[in-house]
Amino acid sequence: MAIRRLHADAIGMLLGGVLDAVFGDPRRWHPVAGFGRFAGAVERRTYADDRAAGARFTLVAVGAPVLVAAATAWLTRRRPIARTLVVAGATWAALGGTSLAREGRVMADRLDGGDLDSARAQLPNLCGRDPSALGAPELARATVESVAENTSDAVVGPLFWGAVAGLPGIVGYRAVNTLDAMVGHRSARYARFGTASARLDDLANLVPSRVTAALTVAAAPAVGGRPGEALRVWLRDGGRHPSPNSGQCEAAAAGALGIRLGGRNVYGSRVEHRPHLGDGGPPAPRDVRRAATLSVVVGAAALGLACALRAGAARRRAKPTGVGLRGEGAA
Template sequence: MLQRSPTATGILLGALIDRLAGDPRRGHPVALFGGAAAALERRIHRDSRSRGVLYTACCVGAAAGLGVIADRLTRSRPLARAAVTAAATWAVLGGTTLEKEGAYLAGALEAGDLRAARERLPHLCGRDPSGLDAGELARATVESLAENTSDAVVAPLFWGAVLGVPGLLAYRAVNTLDAMVGHRSPRYARFGWAAARLDDLANLVPARLTAWLTVLLAGTAGGSARGAAAVLRRDGHRHPSPNAGRCEAAFAGALGVRLGGANRYGERVEHRPELGDGPRPSAGDIRRAVRLSRAVSLAAVVLAAGARAVRARRRGC
């Protein structure tokens, strides 16, 4: 496979490295990108959509450009292409860390340690955890696992399969900018508009792919594909996000739980529609959600590498 499709080989190797090593505690490439993006934002920020468009174009363009350079330099060197793709894949994937965070929160809730769970929740999402009880902490964790299975695994692999290294790096840049400036705060309501809309567009297909993989793999969490599909069709479009709702509805159906409700982000409270049927999630449901996320992630790796291998066979790598 190395000679025929070094990109497919690199995707598999990068996913394996993420599975074995996860993210480094210091010096992660995404964190370095975030630091550079934050420095640029401080210099050019204005309460203006046009400035936000410029900012987003500069940051995403730089990441994509780096990928294009790497792609061209390794075009006739299969081993180098596989190595560069593996490094990029590992850098943009967050599946192993996501699963570890979910497992930690499940353990803290099982032990009745709400303080530890509240301190850890910000590693997964931006909600204010200070007033959350065990049930709300479990709900926030399951919802974050569902959404981030797409954002941290399926989406980067999808764009890696479509565009190779440039797609991997560009997607992670888009998603990182959305997390940094895409939220609805007074500072970023206009400036972050471009990053938020570009993230919505980049996740349009991957989120739906995540949802249907979740349906197909519902049995890994003790659920049924039929039940998960029914909830996805009924509730997936009700969420204010055009993408997150599909993932959360599919997870709710696969787990047989009810998601949604009031979410507090600092001084702002957002009321989300209920997704799914059954009880609110518990710590045990978090562990099932982790298993489901892992199964979807592994399926996405196989699909991405397989798609790239087929493309290489037909048109060359």
Template sequence: MTRTDRYTAAGMALGVAVDALVGDPRKGHPVAVFGTRAAALEERIYADSRTRGVLFTALCVGAVTGIGVVAERLTRHRPVARTAVTAAATWAVLGGTTLGREGAHMAASLESGDLPAARVRLPHLCGRDPSRLDAPELARATVESIAENTSDAVVAPLFWGAVAGVPGLLGYRAVNTLDAMVGHRSARHERFGWASARLDDAANLVPARLTGLLAAALAPVAGGSPRRALAALRRDGHRHPSPNSGRCEAAFAGALGVRLGGVNDYGGRLEERPELGDGPRPAVPDIRRAVRLARAVSFAAAALAVAARMTMRCRNREKNTSPDIR
């Protein structure tokens, strides 16, 4: 292990702590700034072709990852700066605290019987049309979103931070943001968004399965059974249209003892999702249980990521070319 790895690990731990304390900023979030720039680039180079989509994805992800590479090079021999840069990057890409807060807000609205407020809140969590959803369907949408986004917003960025430091943190968030912007199937993005969607699938392949395993192991936090959660993960995780989301949702369904899946309305575009888990449909109290489980998974993932970085062996290039930080 190099001392550089130690400072990267310390920065990741600090970034997790900052996110836990303050969450996302209300204005000027770095991810939102990236999204604005990416949208402007899309308008300039868009064409209904996979080739243009590949170019768009490469430019966006390459630019952000390049910034991470430069940041690491500039702080290679500056431990305080390396810790600070890694902490800032980690905080910028994590969304676990905000995810938990949105889940808690949704639970509070439904517990008070305020369906209009809950419907207004749902777009903060997912892209479904909330206008005709009742309390059970709003609860299902919330639980499913919490399960999926625990991987996307917490486990996956921490995984790539452990693997590749600041470039991994920033690069993953760029990939995931592009998938949210253009990776969905629509007339405009069917071809153009293909590269972003496939790259996001690849980037989440390991993190989604890690999320599922952590959710199963930590099921008692939500009053569930690890054995039942693992059984649901094994039996149902592959049934989802997404190669990754189903692993997270199935594990959460088993851990909570509920049954997820059904017909989802995305602004008039209906999608029928397979059932995951074998319990009753989620009820309003299950939202707070899902939030507790998501937080436990998030902190476990953070501990694993920091530990992995702390124990990482020297990369050959750094070992051969970089003196130890004194």
């Protein structure tokens, strides 16, 4: 039965990836939006301006959906079709690669058309920077950086944890990542309360971000880049970013695209100066399109790898070791 479950997980993840590629994010009744409402209700009941309260909030907000997912996985352990459909639905809901690439291409079209007002209006769909004073080069840079980072968050991360832990891994990762977006950012309200969520998100993304960077290096030829250059920039610049994970993805993307990222970022009243990543010039609208294409290629590679790993675990469990036979013969 364990073998059948793992095969169902692999097929379900593949179907979920196909659904995302065809339809993008669900238009209505998105489960992540429902989780956001649940987490908001928990926050209202548990909020206090200290880290202990934030840790309790994170435990409940992440633990509850993981327990539901684990119970669902257990209930479908002898129902491979149901298991496949549940995993497919969860994977579709957790992935955001198609919508991410689409938003990037919309930004490129608006920049190409010279419509800065609509390009600025588009940026909040991609990141939280203040777009009001940004020109075309900075809008392009913000988009490329967001696409690179979110390729890990919205694609590779859920697939990695699905390969590792099946349905609970997919659901748990999406819960952690959503909480980080809700309370993990720097603000007066969440400076302490959001610490646990932010640190858990950092931990959950340590491996996926580096897998994303490695796949970005391998996918560089798909956008006219060189894997050797992408690898060089990743290894040199990946640790310069204040985030332990975002810089890995952004540096690899900068190397693959042959551009330079980083600089001054404005988030409301907060200003951050990010180190430069890469050796080229600032990104142009063409590079925004290339970044979207790179994200799609990396996502496809991650989907194939995750399904192969999950199915491979089933084959390893099915392979007899022969130890028991030899032992019985000796007896």
